[in-house]
Amino acid sequence: MLEQKLQEAISKAFASLYDYQLNSDQIGLHPTRKEFEGSYTFVVFPYLKVAKGKPEEVGAQIGEWLKENLDFIKAFNVVKGFLNLEVTDQSWTKELHTIAVDESYIKLPANGQKVMVEFSSPNTNKPLHLGHLRNNFLGDSASRILAANGYDVKKVNLVNDRGVHICKSMLAYQKMGNGETPESSGLKGDHLIGKYYVKFDQLYKEEINTLVHQGLDPEKAKKEAPSIKEAQEMLQKWENGDKETVELWETMNNWVYEGFDKTYETMGIHFDTMYKESNTYLLGKELVEEGLKKGVFFKKENGSVWVDLTDEGMDEKLVLRADGTAVYMTQDMGTCDMKHQDFPFDKSVFVVGNEQDYHFKVLFAIMKKIGRTYAEGLYHLSYGMVDLPTGKMKSREGTVVDADDLLQEMFDTAERHTKELGKIEGMEPSEAQELYRMLGLGALKYFLLKVDPKKRMLFNPQESIEFQGHTGPFVQYTHARISAILRRAKSLEVDTSFDTEKVGDLSKREVDLIYKITEYKKALQEAAKELSPAIIAQYVYDLAKEYNGFYQEVPIFNEENKDKLGFRIALSSVTAKLIKESMSLLGIEVPERM
């Protein structure tokens, strides 16, 4: 709020000093760099033409005006064209007081807008892996960030439960399964199915090799291998509703769902609605008809239907096969319509990897072309791949980091660290277990979310997951630390209210901490605008870091001035509240002790 007041004042200063109209919301203020005195910095270079003076003079003029007209400006200094403004300690104290008593500070009011977020979207032929984790954490966190910004959010999962790739694992199971079940094998359902997906691929590759050995062209061999043909036949049977095939499909998919449910539960991720492609893959054909009528699509001689996007810098794109069957695009067009009917959104976010950038560019262009007004609100939250030191992950080749394994490893590591540090004394076993879960999950989620979603990232299983430094557990630790202070304050019956007039001078640490606290809303809004949990992750790390500095240098319970003591407790309490809320925006819980 200080920042806003400053912007308005600078606008007035320009009117008064230079008779120039400058909108307060286009005035950029920066945090003053550590090596200079002050909290806010205003850069005057862009306005030299208006002010008609040298940078130092203009800076001094504005600084002088602000000091005279604002009671919260203590001093200013001008270095080159940078006007650094110092705020009075009492204003900072008041600022904190306002925030401390404002229950609504952590959330923005409802804005009446609906947004649907689709994420996770797994295939039912293999277990989740590290790449899915980034997707899930991103989608979940983005949803929470939007909700905190006042949106009405619906989280949906569109499961890819049909297609030739699903038939592959079904076929392998039929051939080699011997009636194996999750119970008989002791394997989680999704892992059991994943095993057969790999088996199929092995068989398929052997067949190709044999054919190539017999002198067949490799490209032809890929199409001629008996197993792939069988899989395609199986898909035909499935689409025709063949009883035996559909039953096998249902049985196997249900095993997978049971497995997924456990993983989602472990990750703490839930959806409002589950869509299945087996129910949606036929949608969209009507839209093709509609597009043809509107002249947006055209038919080629063989009967296939296309859209021409060359005038928008894209290609011609197929929307319906010659045999009248749907392709991916057909289905997604239909799904857009269905989603909008189910939940008339203003925005619809698709959390999907950047390998599908082109697909979504085309999809959105098509929806606009056929006149869907909601198409303006369609947004592809495109994130970068997670690479391993060995390169790209490939399910079929077994070079993936399995989600369940990784989660378990995280819990084990958390347990080991906690025990090594002797932190579980006096803790109930159940409390300790809960702590390991919180820390392991926190470390993993934080690691995957702190990087800008758009960028691809590297995951090194040996080194990536730390519990010290710029990590989830560091932030969680800070929260536990503050909780200990608040418990002690409570047991000592400290009065946490304080008179802002009587708190007196603040240390640099206290000012810096309050400054960071006042930046929370900016971070929250920015994160929603960019759909980037990384902004929240960076913010909460900076906040925790700042608090730890304060904690180290400023004693709390030694303070004799009652208002100062109350103020410091309140400062701690507000920090804890913001840490908890920020972390919850990332889908991470924070402990009371650790």
Add this chain to the structure above:
RNA sequence: GGUUGCAUAGCUCAACUGGAUAGAGCAGCUGCCUUCUAAGCAGCAGGUUCGGGGUUCGAGUCCCUGUGCAAUCACCA
């Protein structure tokens, strides 16, 4: 080959959208636990921001160009 994106400390990432001497963490080195939790704090060291041009008061950020990496360009999803 066309298109899109990326390239910042030994490693993993920031840099408030064009602002001051480019910041954190890890790894390395040095201090701080009879005082509120040392999963912490303070400090040292580490950079031609891939190369080359340009735009301007000012460029890691914008434009051009070269190099390298990735994704995509299926009647797959």
